[in-house]
Amino acid sequence: MSNREISCSTALREALEEEMERDDTIFIIGEDLVAHGGIFGQFEGLPERFPGRVIDSPISETCIVGSGVGAALTGMRPIVDMHFADFVTTGMDEIANQMAKIRYMFGGQAKVPMVLWAPDGGGLSAAAQHSQSLESWFVHIPGLKVVAPSEPSDVKGLIKAAIRDDDPVIFFQHKRLFAQTGHVPEDEYIIPIGSAAVKRPGKDITILTYSRMTYLCLEAAEQLAKEEIDVEIVDLRTLKPLDFALIAESVKKTYNVLIVHEACLTGGFGGEIAARIGEELFDYLDAPVMRIGAKDVPIPFSPVMEDFVLPKVSDVVEGVKKVLNR
Amino acid sequence: MKTSKKEKLSLFKKMLTVRAFEQKAGELFQQNLIPGFIHLSIGQEASSIGTCSVLRTDDYVASTHRGHGHMIGKGADPRMMFAELFGKTTGYCKGKGGSMHIADFSVGILGANGVVGGGFPIMIGAGLSIKLRKTDQVGVVFFGDGAANRGTFHEACNMAAILKLPIIFLCENNLYASTTPSEYTLAGGSVAGRAGGYGIPGHAVDGNDILEVRNVVEKAVARARKGKGPSIVENMTYRYRGHFEGDPQKYRSTDEIDTHRKTSDPIERFKKHLQKEGILTTELEDKIKKDVTKLIGEAVQFGQDAPLPRPEDALEDLFVNP
Ligand SMILES: Cc1ncc(C[n+]2csc(CCOP(=O)(O)OP(=O)(O)O)c2C)c(N)n1
Ligand SMILES: [Mg+2]
Numbered sequence: 325m326s327n328r329e330i331s332c333s334t335a336l337r338e339a340l341e342e343e344m345e346r347d348d349t350i351f352i353i354g355e356d357l358v359a360h361g362g363i364f365g366q367f368e369g370l371p372e373r374f375p376g377r378v379i380d381s382p383i384s385e386t387c388i389v390g391s392g393v394g395a396a397l398t399g400m401r402p403i404v405d406m407h408f409a410d411f412v413t414t415g416m417d418e419i420a421n422q423m424a425k426i427r428y429m430f431g432g433q434a435k436v437p438m439v440l441w442a443p444d445g446g447g448l449s450a451a452a453q454h455s456q457s458l459e460s461w462f463v464h465i466p467g468l469k470v471v472a473p474s475e476p477s478d479v480k481g482l483i484k485a486a487i488r489d490d491d492p493v494i495f496f497q498h499k500r501l502f503a504q505t506g507h508v509p510e511d512e513y514i515i516p517i518g519s520a521a522v523k524r525p526g527k528d529i530t531i532l533t534y535s536r537m538t539y540l541c542l543e544a545a546e547q548l549a550k551e552e553i554d555v556e557i558v559d560l561r562t563l564k565p566l567d568f569a570l571i572a573e574s575v576k577k578t579y580n581v582l583i584v585h586e587a588c589l590t591g592g593f594g595g596e597i598a599a600r601i602g603e604e605l606f607d608y609l610d611a612p613v614m615r616i617g618a619k620d621v622p623i624p625f626s627p628v629m630e631d632f633v634l635p636k637v638s639d640v641v642e643g644v645k646k647v648l649n650r
Numbered sequence: 651m652k653t654s655k656k657e658k659l660s661l662f663k664k665m666l667t668v669r670a671f672e673q674k675a676g677e678l679f680q681q682n683l684i685p686g687f688i689h690l691s692i693g694q695e696a697s698s699i700g701t702c703s704v705l706r707t708d709d710y711v712a713s714t715h716r717g718h719g720h721m722i723g724k725g726a727d728p729r730m731m732f733a734e735l736f737g738k739t740t741g742y743c744k745g746k747g748g749s750m751h752i753a754d755f756s757v758g759i760l761g762a763n764g765v766v767g768g769g770f771p772i773m774i775g776a777g778l779s780i781k782l783r784k785t786d787q788v789g790v791v792f793f794g795d796g797a798a799n800r801g802t803f804h805e806a807c808n809m810a811a812i813l814k815l816p817i818i819f820l821c822e823n824n825l826y827a828s829t830t831p832s833e834y835t836l837a838g839g840s841v842a843g844r845a846g847g848y849g850i851p852g853h854a855v856d857g858n859d860i861l862e863v864r865n866v867v868e869k870a871v872a873r874a875r876k877g878k879g880p881s882i883v884e885n886m887t888y889r890y891r892g893h894f895e896g897d898p899q900k901y902r903s904t905d906e907i908d909t910h911r912k913t914s915d916p917i918e919r920f921k922k923h924l925q926k927e928g929i930l931t932t933e934l935e936d937k938i939k940k941d942v943t944k945l946i947g948e949a950v951q952f953g954q955d956a957p958l959p960r961p962e963d964a965l966e967d968l969f970v971n972p
Contacts (some may be wrong), residue, residue, distance in 0.1 A: 357900040359829040382799035382835035383766050383827055411765070414800070448684035449737070451748050453764030624964045626737030626745030627685055634959030 326510055333366050335476035339483045340403070342512070344374050347401060350487060353388055354405025354441075362405060362442060389415030389440065391425045396438040401487060409444035409496060410456050419428060424467030424494045438493075439486045445498040445536055445586055446634050452622035455630075457535075457587035462494045463564045463596065469517055470563040472496040473536035476506040478561055489517060490543055498536040498586075502564055503536040506553040520567035522553065522574065526556035529580040529644055530599055532571060534560040537584045537635065544640035563593055571597070579610040582643050586634060588637030589617035615641045651704070651868045653861060655929050661703055661860055662924060663938050665695040665917050668719045670946040671728055672891075675718070675749070678950070679895045684735050688749040689716040690891040693858075694705070696916035697822045697885040699723045700863030701790060704871055708929060710758045710789035715750045716822075716889075717762035720792055726754040728946060732953030744963065764826075767800030769793060770819075773807050773814030777880075781807040781827045788816040788874040790867075798826020798841045811848040815905030815950040816874035819866065821884040822857065828893045842884035850880050857885025858916040861923070888914070 330338070344350045351374075352367060358380045361368030371378040381388045385406070392404035406412055412419060419440065426436055446455035462470045469491055473479045479497065486493035490627035522539060524545055531541045538559045547556035558574050560567065575581055581601055593617035601613050619633045653661070672690040675763040679688050691698060692957060698719025702711070705724065713720040721731055726742070734741025736747050742752055760776060763769050773791035780787045797803060810817045821841040825832055840846065845852025851873070853866045863885055870881035888910040892899045924930035 355827075356829040360898075363828065380830055380834065382830075384795045384799050384801065386801050414765070414767075449748065450747070451751055451764065453751065454687075584683060619965065621964055621968050622746075624746040625686060625743070625748030625751065626959050628737070628958050628961050628963035629745060633964050 328508060328510065329505045330476055330508050331503050331505050332476045332479045332497065333364065335480040335508050336366055336483055337368060337370065337495065339480045341373060341591055343484055343487045344370070344377060345459065348377075349399060350401045350403065351379060351381040351395075352403045352405060353381055353391055355381055355383060355407050355575070357389070357405060361437060363407060364499070385411055385414035386418060389418035390422065390440045392440065393418055393426070393436060395591060396436045396492070397426065401518070402438045403487065404438060404440045406440060406442040408440035408454050409458055412442060412451050419462075419468075419493060420465050424465045427491070428467055435490045436492045437490045439483070439495050440492065440637070441495045441497070443499045444496045445500055446618075446623045446630060447500045449625055449627055449630060451625040455623035457585070457618070459494075459496055459593055460587055460593045463593055467492070467495045469494070469565065471517060471561065472535040472563060473500075473561050474501065474535055474559055476504065477508045478515060478521070480499050480508055481513055482517065482561060484514050485517045488514070493517065496535065501536050504539070515561070518562050518565040518567055520558050520560045520562070520563065520570040522570070523559045523573060524555065524557040526554040526578070526599050528554045528578055529556065529582060530571075530574040530578045531555055531557045531582050531584055531644070532560060533557065533584040534563065535586065537586050540635065540637055541584055541640055543637045544644065547637070547641055549643055553648065553650070555644060559574060566597070568600065568604075571601070575601060575605050576608050579608055580647050581613040582616065582640070584616045584640055584643070587617055588620045589615060590620050592617045611647050611649065614643055614647050616640060651865055653864065658924060658929055659934075659938070661699055662920055662930070663942060664699045664703075664722060665860065666694045666938065666942045667728065667945060668698060668722050669917060670942050671722060671731070671949070672708040672718055674946050674950055675889065676714075678735075678893055684749070685737055686748045686750070687894045688735065689894050690779070691716045691719045691876070691889060691972065693890040693910065693915065694822055694824060694887045695719055696860035696863055696886050696920065697857045700860040701820055701867045701885070704864055705788070705790065707757050709787050710760055710773070711790070712760050712791040713753070713762040713771045714769065714775070714792050715762060715764060715766070716794070717752060717792070721752060721754060721759060724759055725756070725757040726759065728753070728949035729952035732908065732949045733956040734957065736953045737958070738956035739959045740951060740962065744967070747957045747966065767793065767797040767802040770800070770802040771807035772813065773817055775810050777810060779814050781813070783916060786875045788818065788871050790818045790820050792820050792822060794827060795821060795825065795832035795836060795841060796830070798844070799835055806878070807844070807848045807850070811850050812879040814877065814879035816877070817880040818870045818874060819880060819882040820867070821882065822887055823884050824887050824889045826889070826893070826901070831901070837934045840884065842882050845882040850882065852882040852884070854884045854886065857887035858919060860913045860916060860920050873875040878905070887916070
């Protein structure tokens with residue numbers, strides 16, 4: 325086994341290359357894909373490698389998403405590039421009313437095997453319309469699976485699972501993690517959708533998190549270790565379906581829970597998890613479940629304000645101490 | 651329309667101001683003094699300044715991500731613009747918006763927009779409001795060749811036409827939307843040509859000729875003010891800088907850029923016109939350039955000296971009644 329380290333970006337590209345090689349019903353559609361391999365260079369090389377299967381679209385998101393739905397219904401496996409996750413708003417009917425509902429509404433006659441790839445998150449001074457974390461909108465719509473990986477190996481294993489899945493998957497990738505490197509096995513593997521992972525074992529408290537916040541929490545855990553607080557970090561990886569079995573296993577060990585996400589707090593996915601833990605694991609809790617999320621404002625441009633709005637390592641450290649009453 | 655000598659000199663100065671503003675912004679961005687993304691309109695000054703020059707202060711403008719020229723054209727203060735680009739409290743949006751979301755509502759700018767094609771529906775509302783309030787204002791919605799392919803463009807053109815709204819759809823066709831040439835994305839090859847489908851006037855304009863831009867936009871504005879409804883104006887132009895600062899521009903050659911710059915630079919062309927008419931002497935040009943350099947220098951200084959927001963300021967301005 326090699327120790328090769330690659331970035332999240334490379335992991336994505338590698339997975340797509342392998343999958344497109346394997347299955348010629350897969351194609352990618354979105355804006356600015358061919359000349360630059362996507363605005364983040366995330367598909368670099370693929371347009372040349374698979375001519376005609378990486379398709380440039382005009383700035384017509386309604387039809388970009390819709391074309392994925394229609395093609396999926398008729399035998400293809402489209403990957404739709406949303407450019408920035410923020411622009412889901414411009415294809416929202418196709419996502420919420422079409423992509424999510426067609427199979428159910430028509431009594432299971434059809435399937436919609438597509439992936440909507442959406443780079444999200446803040447921290448780039450990109451301001452209110454290019455920095456959002458919108459995952460909770462989609463977990464609220466029955467019929468969609470929602471994935472938000474952190475490390476490169478998860479990106480690779482999960483995008484493969486998403487492509488092979490017969491149902492629509494919203495695949496968020498944090499913009500600030502594209503360059504994040506990590507070990508990725510050379511051999512073929514798949515990470516099933518709906519499986520969380522313990523990224524750091526610990527016994528005092530469970531932090532439930534996903535996407536970029538996983539790294540932030542790992543940093544906080546290192547600091548807390550110096551104060552003899554042993555944090556377990558569960559990276560949810562998939563938000564829907566949720567791996568509640570692993571969450572329960574961890575909670576039954578630590579009796580304490582902090583949930584951390586970058587999306588703003590009110591109406592965020594943390595509330596859903598906290599409610600479920602309250603309903604199903606109340607007897608295993610030593611303290612109320614707490615949540616950390618961004619402050620309830622749009623993401624401001626100026627770095628001083630953006631830093632203030634987004635969760636920080638120190639917020640996580642404080643949050644843990646609050647739950648543990650330390 | 652007639653343009654007096656004095657007006658011509660003022661137009662020339664404004665074009666130079668936009669260019670100097672953006673050249674400076676580009677430099678400061680490269681020095682990491684401006685965070686985020688910036689999109690420059692260098693090469694498109696005849697379109698922004700020419701169009702705004704026939705508008706009144708109380709007319710509305712919906713701008714784009716490439717909106718510095720629209721701001722300056724409509725009368726915004728470069729000092730507060732730089733302060734915003736730096737993310738300072740004295741910026742137009744108190745540092746909340748940045749270049750991509752800059753606005754000066756006091757001069758009728760309803761906002762730049764980070765969402766391509768986001769301005770169309772908003773301008774429909776402004777047009778409707780003008781009609782309901784029975785004023786003789788007009789609204790200009792700026793957009794790119796790329797934005798013409800958003801569904802919002804079609805909905806807005808149709809709705810503006812049936813409601814006879816006082817709106818000008820002002821396309822700045824710079825031949826590219828990010829990396830993608832409009833030659834590939836624009837069915838029919840012309841934004842102005844789409845007007846026929848809505849039964850409204852459509853004008854394709856040499857968008858690097860400021861006097862022609864003024865002529866055509868002025869006609870569309872006059873028509874709108876009289877309650878005769880919307881028009882599409884397509885200013886054919888070209889941007890010299892990348893889509894955003896830092897764009898590696900693999901999609902076009904430096905030759906292509908140089909050719910446009912050499913043959914059709916809007917400022918050079920207007921300068922030749924002014925010289926030919928004997929309006930612009932070398933001394934006058936030097937003086938104007940000096941004034942512009944001073945203005946922009948002071949604006950940058952103002953922005954740099956301005957205080958940063960307090961982190962908690964992030965919580966302000968969300969609601970009128972929190
Ligand atoms: C709805 C939406 N889709 C995509 C983008 C990303 N984007 C920003 S600018 C741009 C190109 C716009 O091209 P055009 O309308 O021609 O304006 P130009 O940049 O040339 O001034 C794109 C695709 C966006 N901001 N909003
Ligand atoms: Mg363009």
